[in-house]
Amino acid sequence: MSIIRVFKFAVILLTVYSCEFEPFRIPENNIATPPETGPPIIIELTPETDTLKLAGPAIIRYYVKADPLKIYRVLFLVDDITVLQQEYNPTLPLEITLETRDYAEGLHVLSIVFFASTNSGSIADKIGAEGYAYTLNWPMVIDRTPVHNLAFISFDPVQNGVRVVWEKFNHAAFVNYTLSKFSDTYIRNVVLTVITDMNQNSFLDTTYLEGEKAMYSIGLNQPYGTYMQYSEYPKPPAIEQTGPSSVNVTWERTRNPGMLDYYSLYLENEYPVNHEKYEIHSPDTNSKRIDDISFGKINRFILKYVPRENDEYFNIDWINYSASEFMLGDSMPSHDVSRSVPGTDLLMLVKGSSIFRYDVETGLSTPVLQTPFDIPWSVNVAPSGNFFGYSSHGEFIVHNTTTLDTLFRLTSPEFPDNLLFIYTLSENNRLLASYYDGRLIAFDLETGAKIAEKQFLSGTLYAKLSPDGNFVMVRDYELPTTQLFYQIVDSVFVEIASLEEPENALGRYFTFSPDNKLYLFYRGRVEIRNALDFSMINQYSLPEGYVIAWDFEQKTLLVQQYETDDAFLIDIDQGDILLSMKITNASFINMKNGVITSGLGRRLNINTLSQKTISSALKRASQVNIPGSFENVLK
Amino acid sequence: MKNYLILLLILIIASVNAQESDLTDFRIGFTHGTGLYFQHDLKVLNNEVENTLPFDVKTVNNFPPWPFTGGYAMIQIRKGFALGPAYQFHTTGSRLGQKDYSGRYYFDQILSSHALGLQGEFLLSEGSGPVFRFLIKGGVNFSTWKLKENLVIGYNEEEDITIFKAVCPFLEPSFSFTWRLSNRLSAIICPAFHIGLGGKYHLKGNSSATTDKKPGWNGPRISFNLEYRNQL
Numbered sequence: 001m002s003i004i005r006v007f008k009f010a011v012i013l014l015t016v017y018s019c020e021f022e023p024f025r026i027p028e029n030n031i032a033t034p035p036e037t038g039p040p041i042i043i044e045l046t047p048e049t050d051t052l053k054l055a056g057p058a059i060i061r062y063y064v065k066a067d068p069l070k071i072y073r074v075l076f077l078v079d080d081i082t083v084l085q086q087e088y089n090p091t092l093p094l095e096i097t098l099e100t101r102d103y104a105e106g107l108h109v110l111s112i113v114f115f116a117s118t119n120s121g122s123i124a125d126k127i128g129a130e131g132y133a134y135t136l137n138w139p140m141v142i143d144r145t146p147v148h149n150l151a152f153i154s155f156d157p158v159q160n161g162v163r164v165v166w167e168k169f170n171h172a173a174f175v176n177y178t179l180s181k182f183s184d185t186y187i188r189n190v191v192l193t194v195i196t197d198m199n200q201n202s203f204l205d206t207t208y209l210e211g212e213k214a215m216y217s218i219g220l221n222q223p224y225g226t227y228m229q230y231s232e233y234p235k236p237p238a239i240e241q242t243g244p245s246s247v248n249v250t251w252e253r254t255r256n257p258g259m260l261d262y263y264s265l266y267l268e269n270e271y272p273v274n275h276e277k278y279e280i281h282s283p284d285t286n287s288k289r290i291d292d293i294s295f296g297k298i299n300r301f302i303l304k305y306v307p308r309e310n311d312e313y314f315n316i317d318w319i320n321y322s323a324s325e326f327m328l329g330d331s332m333p334s335h336d337v338s339r340s341v342p343g344t345d346l347l348m349l350v351k352g353s354s355i356f357r358y359d360v361e362t363g364l365s366t367p368v369l370q371t372p373f374d375i376p377w378s379v380n381v382a383p384s385g386n387f388f389g390y391s392s393h394g395e396f397i398v399h400n401t402t403t404l405d406t407l408f409r410l411t412s413p414e415f416p417d418n419l420l421f422i423y424t425l426s427e428n429n430r431l432l433a434s435y436y437d438g439r440l441i442a443f444d445l446e447t448g449a450k451i452a453e454k455q456f457l458s459g460t461l462y463a464k465l466s467p468d469g470n471f472v473m474v475r476d477y478e479l480p481t482t483q484l485f486y487q488i489v490d491s492v493f494v495e496i497a498s499l500e501e502p503e504n505a506l507g508r509y510f511t512f513s514p515d516n517k518l519y520l521f522y523r524g525r526v527e528i529r530n531a532l533d534f535s536m537i538n539q540y541s542l543p544e545g546y547v548i549a550w551d552f553e554q555k556t557l558l559v560q561q562y563e564t565d566d567a568f569l570i571d572i573d574q575g576d577i578l579l580s581m582k583i584t585n586a587s588f589i590n591m592k593n594g595v596i597t598s599g600l601g602r603r604l605n606i607n608t609l610s611q612k613t614i615s616s617a618l619k620r621a622s623q624v625n626i627p628g629s630f631e632n633v634l635k
Numbered sequence: 636m637k638n639y640l641i642l643l644l645i646l647i648i649a650s651v652n653a654q655e656s657d658l659t660d661f662r663i664g665f666t667h668g669t670g671l672y673f674q675h676d677l678k679v680l681n682n683e684v685e686n687t688l689p690f691d692v693k694t695v696n697n698f699p700p701w702p703f704t705g706g707y708a709m710i711q712i713r714k715g716f717a718l719g720p721a722y723q724f725h726t727t728g729s730r731l732g733q734k735d736y737s738g739r740y741y742f743d744q745i746l747s748s749h750a751l752g753l754q755g756e757f758l759l760s761e762g763s764g765p766v767f768r769f770l771i772k773g774g775v776n777f778s779t780w781k782l783k784e785n786l787v788i789g790y791n792e793e794e795d796i797t798i799f800k801a802v803c804p805f806l807e808p809s810f811s812f813t814w815r816l817s818n819r820l821s822a823i824i825c826p827a828f829h830i831g832l833g834g835k836y837h838l839k840g841n842s843s844a845t846t847d848k849k850p851g852w853n854g855p856r857i858s859f860n861l862e863y864r865n866q867l
Binding site for chain 2: 019020021023024025026027028029030031033120121122123124125126127129130
């Protein structure tokens with residue numbers, strides 16, 4: 001064997017034999033395989049919306065409760081494209097700023113993947129290659145709709161206030177709604193609420209009370225925006241008559257008792273005013289009984305709901321109110337003038353250009369005629385009630401009361417429309433006319449001729465013809481005021497008696513009764529004289545006031561005290577006070593068959609008034625001063 | 636290195652002076668043995684790697700004694716002195732590793748060396764028993780230091796291999812006890828101690844990228860040789 005062959009053999013042997021060190025196999029560590037599905041975790045996100053609406057860059061905050069797992073990484077993807085990856089470190093602010101400028105308007109998906117370790121202790125667990133991935137897919141709408149002024153949709157009255165509804169702005173640019181209220185009632189403005197939920201486009205304003213004049217403002221992303229006024233009016237109160245002079249006023253309870261200080265019920269009426277204000281502080285109370293309601297006037301009940309927060313800025317006059325008008329008594333036709341037809345149950349009512357017959361017993365109303373009157377109170381009924389007359393276009397026309405036949409048509413140049421003051425008819429077909437220029441003329445209806453004429457210096461006369469047509473009573477207002485009693489003799493007014501009224505007598509009215517008596521009404525005094533010779537028959541005192549009506553058939557007189565609504569029904573011959581009541585002569589007051597009528601269209605049956613009222617009336621009448629007699633000045 | 640050159644010079648002089656040498660009297664031996672390798676720096680590196688890993692690892696191998704092989708040829712220069720080339724292949728290594736249901740990880744350091752040198756042999760005694768000789772060998776280790784890191788998680792595998800190379804001179808004194816098995820075949824037991832004389836490891840293919848780590852081959856060895864002698 002050559003040496004070269006030996007070396008070749010040795011090299012081959014060494015090559016085969018020379019193997020590199022080979023480490024041993026690694027023994028396996030028996031670690032339990034973690035479950036495929038991890039335990040639930042809680043993810044908190046801000047903003048807390050089901051759909052993320054963005055108009056521009058947005059800060060998204062997150063927090064994860066994953067015990068016992070440990071979150072170690074968070075991945076953000078938009079439409080499956082990774083945009084950001086963060087290590088999860090709860091000690092730092094957990095938030096990202098998501099830019100949106102690269103995304104088109106519309107729907108996208110923001111995926112947030114939270115990586116949590118399994119805590120299995122395996123190699124993969126230790127190096128972060130093993131874990132649970134929790135993916136949250138969040139619909140993301142890119143919406144660049146700009147903000148604009150919002151419109152109010154409705155104001156709905158509801159329990160405890162008003163629900164204000166406005167246009168919803170559910171776009172990404174939304175930050176908040178600010179609802180403010182400017183109240184005229186309080187003369188101030190308040191921010192009612194700031195709402196950060198774009199879907200909440202309504203608010204219950206529990207500070208609103210019926211009657212408040214409010215100006216609401218809805219601001220989008222700013223304190224103020226669109227303005228709209230809202231105010232409610234309380235429903236008018238209902239008035240029910242519960243007694244001869246008492247009523248029960250009811251109203252709706254407030255919807256918002258927490259805001260009510262009191263119900264204000266204000267009674268407003270005509271002269272003589274008798275205003276009353278009532279404050280009802282219980283929200284549950286919705287009625288008020290009011291006594292001493294006057295007959296013959298319009299009573300206006302004004303209702304207001306006064307709020308609780310009535311500080312120094314509060315102005316009750318700025319509260320909306322409602323009002324209901326009420327007139328005491330039963331309904332009847334309204335009228336301008338009322339004349340009693342003696343011997344019947346009828347009243348002759350004048351309304352505008354119409355005359356009605358009204359039966360106070362049955363309540364029936366019958367049209368009589370329609371004619372253009374010069375002055376409604378020119379309608380006069382003869383003492384017997386058989387005929388009546390009126391002035392119209394320079395004529396004085398007389399009709400039969402029953403048949404309505406025209407009995408007389410007196411045409412005279414003495415009938416200038418604008419100077420006539422008062423007429424009186426007598427049973428012997430005479431007409432007495434007094435004029436504003438001081439003339440007093442007696443006419444014969446049958447011939448149309450003047451019977452007598454007299455000129456007074458005074459421009460104002462109050463004169464009446466006796467039922468038999470032979471005597472005339474005049475009150476001459478030329479100072480000193482004088483009462484003159486004439487007899488018509490031939491064509492002359494022959495003065496029978498005269499007297500000066502003492503100061504403050506303020507006598508104004510007198511009248512003849514069908515049985516030829518003359519009733520002179522002074523302040524606090526009545527004189528009954530013989531209409532043939534002016535001699536005194538009787539006199540008595542009466543409460544100071546106006547004589548507003550009389551009824552010779554019922555022998556009653558109605559007197560209303562000055563400046564008040566207190567009135568008394570008095571025996572016209574004896575002066576006894578029969579009844580006390582509340583009456584105002586704001587309209588034409590008349591009496592017939594125990595029924596008091598008002599031109600406002602109301603009637604009051606005297607018999608319904610109670611005895612108790614009479615007693616109190618007597619007590620008051622005893623305190624009235626009676627002025628002295630004028631008997632000594634009688635001519 | 637200086638000592639190594641002096642020794643090599645002595646051997647050459649001895650060889651030149653071998654006027655009486657007979658080139659036909661030579662021996663060829665095959666070596667198989669084992670040795671201990673002191674790898675202090677590499678054990679420190681293992682500790683460092685273990686400390687940086689996020690999971691626990693086990694030390695599977697830690698530079699254990701490992702069989703080596705080789706061969707030599709000795710030419711009888713003169714009586715009692717022979718000289719000839721020698722070659723041995725050494726290898727050892729370490730492994731840090733972990734394995735569970737989720738995957739596997741290991742970090743291996745594998746060292747290997749082709750030791751090539753001249754070996755001088757001095758006869759100390761020859762009698763009825765085994766022949767006792769002193770040997771001195773000098774040469775260089777062509778060493779390879781391979782670092783291999785491997786991670787398998789599920790179906791994913793990552794591996795990183797770094798290889799350093801070095802040429803390291805050495806001296807290795809030893810004694811040999813030879814028993815004649817036949818006229819031409821002998822069995823030899825040879826205890827030795829390997830002494831590294833320096834050398835610097837650099838990245839394979841980039842001699843300027845060096846490391847301060849010093850994988851070495853120092854340590855005691857014992858080998859069993861089977862020798863063939865050409866002359867009777």
